[in-house]
Amino acid sequence: xxxxxxxxxxxxxxxxxxxxxxxxxxxxSIYLFDCGENTQMRMLQAGLKRSKIDYIFISHFDVDHYSxxxxxxxxxxxxxREVPITLVGPEGLSEYVEFNMKFAEIxxxxxxxxxxxxxxxxxxxxxxxxxxxxxxxxLKHTTFCIGYRFQEKxxxxxxxxxxxxxxxxxxxxxxxALKAGEDITLEDGTVVxxxxxxxxxxxxxxxxxxxxxxxxPNAVKLAMNTNILYHEAxxxxxxxxxxxxxxxxxxxxxxxxxxxxxTKLLVISHFSxxxxxxxVLLREARKDFFPTWLATELRPIxxxxxxxxxxxxxxxxxxxxxxxxxxxxxxxxxxxxxxxxFRKRKSYKSRDSGGERKRTRRSNEDDKYNRRSxxxxxxxxxxxxxxxDNDNNEKKPKHITPRTPFDDFNRx
Numbered sequence: 001x002x003x004x005x006x007x008x009x010x011x012x013x014x015x016x017x018x019x020x021x022x023x024x025x026x027x028x029s030i031y032l033f034d035c036g037e038n039t040q041m042r043m044l045q046a047g048l049k050r051s052k053i054d055y056i057f058i059s060h061f062d063v064d065h066y067s068x069x070x071x072x073x074x075x076x077x078x079x080x081r082e083v084p085i086t087l088v089g090p091e092g093l094s095e096y097v098e099f100n101m102k103f104a105e106i107x108x109x110x111x112x113x114x115x116x117x118x119x120x121x122x123x124x125x126x127x128x129x130x131x132x133x134x135x136x137x138x139l140k141h142t143t144f145c146i147g148y149r150f151q152e153k154x155x156x157x158x159x160x161x162x163x164x165x166x167x168x169x170x171x172x173x174x175x176x177a178l179k180a181g182e183d184i185t186l187e188d189g190t191v192v193x194x195x196x197x198x199x200x201x202x203x204x205x206x207x208x209x210x211x212x213x214x215x216x217p218n219a220v221k222l223a224m225n226t227n228i229l230y231h232e233a234x235x236x237x238x239x240x241x242x243x244x245x246x247x248x249x250x251x252x253x254x255x256x257x258x259x260x261x262x263t264k265l266l267v268i269s270h271f272s273x274x275x276x277x278x279x280v281l282l283r284e285a286r287k288d289f290f291p292t293w294l295a296t297e298l299r300p301i302x303x304x305x306x307x308x309x310x311x312x313x314x315x316x317x318x319x320x321x322x323x324x325x326x327x328x329x330x331x332x333x334x335x336x337x338x339x340x341x342f343r344k345r346k347s348y349k350s351r352d353s354g355g356e357r358k359r360t361r362r363s364n365e366d367d368k369y370n371r372r373s374x375x376x377x378x379x380x381x382x383x384x385x386x387x388x389d390n391d392n393n394e395k396k397p398k399h400i401t402p403r404t405p406f407d408d409f410n411r412x
Contacts, residue, residue: 005295006042039068058089060145084111139213142247152204223261232270251281255288269295
């Protein structure tokens with residue numbers, strides 16, 4: 001299971017952050033949680049194929065969480081998709097999609113299955129497949145909002161092949177039945193029990209998606225004993241009142257949910273545009289729950305790095321990674337590689353027999369003249385050097401920051 005954040009911004013995109021969306025890759029299929037504006041482009045940049053999307057889960061109808069849905073569905077039509085896709089979300093999702101398709105006069109080649117959730121539900125398995133299920137619970141936001149838990153079902157234990165062979169098990173069908181938990185009878189009438197051959201079942205991986213909510217018990221239930229909890233941290237503790245007013249969580253709230261649910265890893269996201277440096281939020285979350293990471297767009301998070309690393313590779317420049325590499329390479333340079341400039345020491349050759357210099361009025365005047373000319377020459381040389389350096393070295397462009405004078409960031 002690989003988690004790829006596609007957008008980590010709250011309410012409004014910035015120059016470096018995109019609107020909310022997270023992709024979950026599992027065995028070649030993709031499950032999308034929310035679909036903010038520009039999601040399909042971020043999928044391309046992350047190295048994820050849009051044609052592999054099986055399910056899209058919408059948390060709620062704030063525009064920043066579903067504004068990229070129609071564009072994505074239209075692209076799948078242009079790609080001549082024929083496999084059905086399932087959309088899960090609040091009641092009214094089908095009406096929204098069908099209206100837009102009719103308005104744009106798009107006749108889809110593929111079928112859309114809808115799973116709509118009523119506002120009065122308490123808990124529901126919205127997807128139940130052979131290998132996994134998806135559980136949904138209501139969260140505590142200013143509008144109806146849903147949190148999701150993607151849970152793999154327990155995997156069968158490992159078969160002790162040597163023991164099975166010694167007991168007379170030889171056929172593949174017999175091994176398959178034992179692994180499925182069934183007892184088998186051999187030709188000589190010997191009964192081989194599955195529990196004697198197969199080890200204990202292995203728990204499946206799990207992922208909880210909790211966003212746009214104040215602290216609530218349902219968030220803890222969704223995240224209980226998960227491998228990865230993906231939780232919003234829109235504000236810092238200093239804006240706790242604003243978080244409660246707008247129905248959002250602080251970094252401390254996210255850490256509280258992670259602590260109570262005993263998750264293995266907390267990943268915080270959905271940052272307000274006021275925080276140009278999200279490490280402020282990371283520091284706050286780690287005070288209460290240390291295994292916390294920042295969600296970084298296009299950077300995969302693995303549940304099994306040994307086997308999953310390299311499967312999903314970003315197709316664009318990742319600023320943080322490349323900057324770290326440059327810093328390391330610059331640190332590795334030897335001190336002798338750079339040419340150092342030293343100022344020559346003054347030397348006095350005229351000394352008398354007692355070791356003291358003989359100074360005359362004439363020599364003093366000569367020294368003053370030489371000193372003035374030397375200072376003037378050094379100033380000229382430094383000015384020439386500066387001009388030459390300015391001509392040779394182009395000015396590096398300033399880093400683009402998300403802040404602009406045209407937005408009122410106090411609203412988000």
